[in-house]
Amino acid sequence: MKGAILLVEDDAAIATVVRAALEDEGFAVDCSDSIAGRDRLLRTRVYAAMLTDVVLADGDGIASLSAVQAAHPHLPIIVLSAQNTLDTAIRAADISAFEYFPKPFDLEELVRAVVQAVGARNVAADPQGEGTHGALPLVGRSHAMQGVYRMIARxxxxxxxxxxxxxxxxxxxxxxxxxxxxxxxxxxxxxxxxxxxxxxxxxxxxxxxxxxxxxxxxxxxxxxxxxxxxxxxxxxxxxxxxxxxxxxxxxxxxxxxxxxxxxxxxxxxxxxxxxxxxxxxxxxxxxxxxxxxxxxxxxxxxxxxLPPLRERVDDIAALTHHFLEQAAADGLPRRRIDDAAIRALEQRPWRGNVRELRNAAYRLALMARKDAIDADTVHAVLGRPEPAGTAPEASFAQAVEAWLRAAAPPDGTLYGAATAALERPLFSRVLERTGGNQVQAARMLGINRNTLRKRLTELGIDPDGAAARR
Known part of the structure; x- marks a missing residue:
C-alpha cells in the first residue's frame, strides 16, 4: 500500500471514479462529502495527501483549509473545482496547493499528480489565507482557459x-x-x-x-x-x-x-x-x-x-455579459441580451478575438433600440456572419456524412471507426504544424502528452515522419 489518501468531494460520481483510479494505483482512499466529515477523518488517520473540492455543502473547501494546514503542515493538498476561474486558481496558489485541477479533469493526470504529491510530502505548506482579489480582468471558464489560469497561478x-x-x-x-x-x-x-x-x-x-x-x-x-x-x-x-x-x-x-x-x-x-x-x-x-x-x-x-476566441466559444456568453456591464459603467445604456442573440454571436468568426467581441458589445449597447438585445439586433448592428457552409464545423459535418455514405461500418463499431478516421489525419497534420514536437502537439490538441503518445502508437503514426512532411 502506497499510503492513505483523503478525498473530499460531494459529487458521488466523481468520488467513485477518482477513488477507483487511486485504489488501482495502490492507495487506500477515505472519502468525505463535507468539511465536517473531512475534519473527523483527519483526526483518526495520517494521510499522504488530500484532494478537496471547493464548493461543499457546509462551506468553502479552500477557505476552511487554514486550520488543516496548521495541524498538518506537510500534507500535500490538491484542489478540484468546477468554479473554473482565475480567482479559484489563484486561491489554490495562495494556500500553496500542490496542484489545481479544474473540472472536468484528466484522470490519468490527476493520479500522476497524487503520486508526485505523496513523493514530495517533505515540501512544507505556506498558507497565505483566503485573500480577496476583487474583479478579475480575465473572463471565461472554458477548458481552453483553464490551462492559462493554472499557468498564471504557478x-x-x-x-x-x-x-x-x-x-x-x-x-x-x-x-x-x-x-x-x-x-x-x-x-x-x-x-x-x-x-x-x-x-x-x-x-x-x-x-x-x-x-x-x-x-x-x-x-x-x-x-x-x-x-x-x-x-x-x-x-x-x-x-x-x-x-x-x-x-x-x-x-x-x-x-x-x-x-x-x-x-x-x-x-x-x-x-x-x-x-x-x-x-x-x-x-x-x-x-x-x-x-x-x-x-x-x-x-x-x-x-x-492564449487560445483564440474561436477555440473558446463557450466563453462568449460570459464575455458578452461582462462587456455589456462594462459598457453600462462607461455611460452607455444598460442592456440585457437573450439566448438567441448569444447563439448568433457564437456563430461569428471573431478574427479580432476578445478585443473584437468587446467592441461589438459596446456597439450593440449603443445601437440597440430596446433594452433587450435579440438575434435580429445582432444581425442588424454587426451584419450577417459568413455562410454556415464555410465554417469548419459545417465542413467537418459534411466530411462525416460523406464518409458514412462511402464506408458505413457494421453496427457497434461506428464510434471506434469514426474516432480512428478523425484522429489519423488530425494528429498527422498537428505534428506537421509542430515539427514533430509532441509536447506542443498535445497542448494544441488539448490532451495529455501520454494520451497522445499512446494513440500515435495505436494508430501507427510516426511523429518524425509527420514532421518530415512539413
Whole structure:
C-alpha cells in the first residue's frame, strides 16, 4: 500500500471514479462529502495527501483549509473545482496547493499528480489565507482557459520570465497584468512597453534611458523603462518587432541584471521581472536570423499560450455579459441580451478575438433600440456572419456524412471507426504544424502528452515522419 489518501468531494460520481483510479494505483482512499466529515477523518488517520473540492455543502473547501494546514503542515493538498476561474486558481496558489485541477479533469493526470504529491510530502505548506482579489480582468471558464489560469497561478511566487503567446486581441496584456497584480511584486510598478510602437532608432533609449547629449535632441537625462520598473514588472509587448541591436542589449541585461543608459559610462543594477508577449511565430524568425535564438530561450522560460476566441466559444456568453456591464459603467445604456442573440454571436468568426467581441458589445449597447438585445439586433448592428457552409464545423459535418455514405461500418463499431478516421489525419497534420514536437502537439490538441503518445502508437503514426512532411 502506497499510503492513505483523503478525498473530499460531494459529487458521488466523481468520488467513485477518482477513488477507483487511486485504489488501482495502490492507495487506500477515505472519502468525505463535507468539511465536517473531512475534519473527523483527519483526526483518526495520517494521510499522504488530500484532494478537496471547493464548493461543499457546509462551506468553502479552500477557505476552511487554514486550520488543516496548521495541524498538518506537510500534507500535500490538491484542489478540484468546477468554479473554473482565475480567482479559484489563484486561491489554490495562495494556500500553496500542490496542484489545481479544474473540472472536468484528466484522470490519468490527476493520479500522476497524487503520486508526485505523496513523493514530495517533505515540501512544507505556506498558507497565505483566503485573500480577496476583487474583479478579475480575465473572463471565461472554458477548458481552453483553464490551462492559462493554472499557468498564471504557478508563476505568481517566483520571478521566472514568462513569454505570453497568442493572436492579436486575445488578452496577452491582461495576463501580464494578472501575473503582476496577484504576484509577490504587486506593490512595485508595472511598466508596459510596446516594441512595435516605438521607432527602431529610439527603442534603446526608451528601454534603457539616455544621458544628456547622448544624441541629437537629448537635451536632458531620461530614465528608461527598466529603471521605471525597478522593484516591479516590465512587460515587453510585441517582442518579435524589436530590432536586432536592442535584442542584443536586452539579452545582456537579462543575463547581468544591469543596464547602461545610452551615452552613459556606468552600469546600473535593476531588479525587474520580465514578461514578454508576441502574436508572431518566432521560430521562422529565428531561422531567418531576425530574432536571436539565445534571447528566445531567455524569454521562453515559462510559455503561456492564449487560445483564440474561436477555440473558446463557450466563453462568449460570459464575455458578452461582462462587456455589456462594462459598457453600462462607461455611460452607455444598460442592456440585457437573450439566448438567441448569444447563439448568433457564437456563430461569428471573431478574427479580432476578445478585443473584437468587446467592441461589438459596446456597439450593440449603443445601437440597440430596446433594452433587450435579440438575434435580429445582432444581425442588424454587426451584419450577417459568413455562410454556415464555410465554417469548419459545417465542413467537418459534411466530411462525416460523406464518409458514412462511402464506408458505413457494421453496427457497434461506428464510434471506434469514426474516432480512428478523425484522429489519423488530425494528429498527422498537428505534428506537421509542430515539427514533430509532441509536447506542443498535445497542448494544441488539448490532451495529455501520454494520451497522445499512446494513440500515435495505436494508430501507427510516426511523429518524425509527420514532421518530415512539413
Amino acid at each position: 508563476v505568481l511566487r517566483n520571478d521566472l520570465t514568462v513569454l505570453i503567446l497568442g493572436e492579436s486581441g486575445t488578452g496577452k496584456e491582461l495576463v501580464a497584468e494578472a501575473i503582476h497584480q496577484f504576484g509577490h511584486r504587486k506593490t512595485g510598478p508595472f511598466v508596459a512597453v510596446n516594441a512595435a510602437a516605438i521607432p527602431h532608432d529610439l527603442i534603446e533609449s526608451e528601454l534603457f534611458g539616455h544621458e544628456r547629449g547622448a544624441f541629437t535632441g537629448a537635451h536632458a537625462q531620461a530614465i528608461g523603462k527598466f529603471e521605471q520598473a525597478n522593484g516591479g514588472t516590465l512587460f515587453l509587448d510585441e517582442i518579435g518587432d524589436m530590432p536586432a541591436a536592442a535584442q542584443t542589449r536586452l539579452l545582456r541585461t537579462l543575463q547581468s541584471g544591469r543596464i547602461r543608459r545610452v551615452g552613459g559610462r556606468h552600469e546600473i543594477a535593476v531588479d525587474v521581472r520580465i514578461l514578454a508577449a508576441t502574436n508572431r511565430d518566432l521560430a521562422p524568425m529565428i531561422a531567418a536570423g531576425t530574432f536571436r535564438e539565445d534571447l528566445f530561450y531567455r524569454l521562453n522560460v515559462v510559455p503561456i499560450e
